[in-house]
Amino acid sequence: MYMKVKKEVEMMLKMILIFFKIGFLAFGGGWSIVGLMQEEMIKNGYLSFAQFTEAVSISQMTPGPVAVNMATYVGYRQYGIIGAVLNTVFLVLPPVIILFSATILGKFIKVDKKKLFSSLGIATVILVCLTFLQMLLPNVTEYRIIIVAFITFLLYIKTKIDPIYIILGAGFLGAFILG
Amino acid sequence: MIFNLFWMFLKVSALTLGGGYAMVPVMDKQLQSRGIMIEKDFYEILTIAQSLPGPIAFNVALLCGKKVAGIKGAFASTLGVLIPPFFAIVLAASIIKKYSDNVYVKGFLKGSYGAVIGMVGGVLYKMASKQEWNLFKVIMCIAGVLILLANKDIVVMVFLLVIILNYVYESKKGSRNDA
Numbered sequence: 001m002y003m004k005v006k007k008e009v010e011m012m013l014k015m016i017l018i019f020f021k022i023g024f025l026a027f028g029g030g031w032s033i034v035g036l037m038q039e040e041m042i043k044n045g046y047l048s049f050a051q052f053t054e055a056v057s058i059s060q061m062t063p064g065p066v067a068v069n070m071a072t073y074v075g076y077r078q079y080g081i082i083g084a085v086l087n088t089v090f091l092v093l094p095p096v097i098i099l100f101s102a103t104i105l106g107k108f109i110k111v112d113k114k115k116l117f118s119s120l121g122i123a124t125v126i127l128v129c130l131t132f133l134q135m136l137l138p139n140v141t142e143y144r145i146i147i148v149a150f151i152t153f154l155l156y157i158k159t160k161i162d163p164i165y166i167i168l169g170a171g172f173l174g175a176f177i178l179g
Numbered sequence: 180m181i182f183n184l185f186w187m188f189l190k191v192s193a194l195t196l197g198g199g200y201a202m203v204p205v206m207d208k209q210l211q212s213r214g215i216m217i218e219k220d221f222y223e224i225l226t227i228a229q230s231l232p233g234p235i236a237f238n239v240a241l242l243c244g245k246k247v248a249g250i251k252g253a254f255a256s257t258l259g260v261l262i263p264p265f266f267a268i269v270l271a272a273s274i275i276k277k278y279s280d281n282v283y284v285k286g287f288l289k290g291s292y293g294a295v296i297g298m299v300g301g302v303l304y305k306m307a308s309k310q311e312w313n314l315f316k317v318i319m320c321i322a323g324v325l326i327l328l329a330n331k332d333i334v335v336m337v338f339l340l341v342i343i344l345n346y347v348y349e350s351k352k353g354s355r356n357d358a
Contacts, residue, residue: 064264065234095233119345152297174290
């Protein structure tokens with residue numbers, strides 16, 4: 001009994017630490033880390049690829065930041081409410097830690113803010129690109145999904161339509177042609 | 180004041196769909212109309228929020244709370260932002276568990292996933308357009324993405340290396356221009 005509980009706790013700790021680590025890389029909003037989450041979730045057996053795509057859709061359609069919602073979702077699936085609470089808290093702990101340590105560090109190290117932000121921007125573009133390819137590549141053979149993705153892309157960059165309506169619209173379309 | 184902050188962030192978080200960037204303008208308006216914060220302070224906070232890792236809405240709440248009412252304010256504001264999506268996700272996860280075999284639900288999630296892929300492509304496009312590109316950045320981006328597609332275990336190293344390399348490159352270029 002004791003061994004079993006100990007093992008459960010160790011496994012839960014492992015999951016929480018994955019989200020904590022990923023949280024440090026979440027610059028420029030949540031999309032930079034969704035690709036990394038995909039890899040970790042599938043590798044560790046928390047979600048299958050199909051379940052991952054479901055989790056992303058649900059996280060985007062419910063209120064709240066997508067990365068936080070993903071963390072909550074996976075935590076809840078694996079360990080119920082406790083898992084959901086811990087995953088959520090540990091994912092958002094990194095900005096709190098960095099904010100409070102930056103004030104202290106700033107007294108000792110002088111960096112050029114403009115250059116730092118420009119460098120952070122490049123590193124973030126790489127991560128968002130990774131997320132995009134991770135989501136796109138497994139679906140290249142599904143031409144209907146590619147068409148939906150391409151139309152959404154054009155609407156997103158060319159119009160001011162709130163993406164949530166495009167996503168919901170694509171969902172209803174999917175219910176009839178992909179279901 | 181503490182409760183005021185909590186309640187305002189709770190309301191904005193519950194009623195805004197579509198993630199952090201949809202929430203920020205609503206927060207700005209609410210904070211001003213309640214006389215909690217002036218616009219200039221809000222924009223200062225927004226700049227810092229974007230330079231921290233983590234979801235933008237969470238970071239804005241963290242910084243606003245801290246500025247207006249210290250650590251307690253930061254705690255109340257972030258709690259307010261996190262609670263609505265938390266329960267929305269727990270609810271959605273329980274519902275999906277029941278209906279995940281339903282063809283229409285599957286089709287809906289698949290269709291919306293297609294739209295999310297397109298939207299991430301759009302986010303990437305906009306992010307990349309904001310960068311000032313040069314050959315060095317392009318090469319680093321392509322190399323970074325390819326390396327990470329092959330191996331995601333070294334993501335932290337790649338992320339830091341890109342930042343350091345670009346920072347050094349820009350510093351050198353800057354000093355050459357000065358001379």
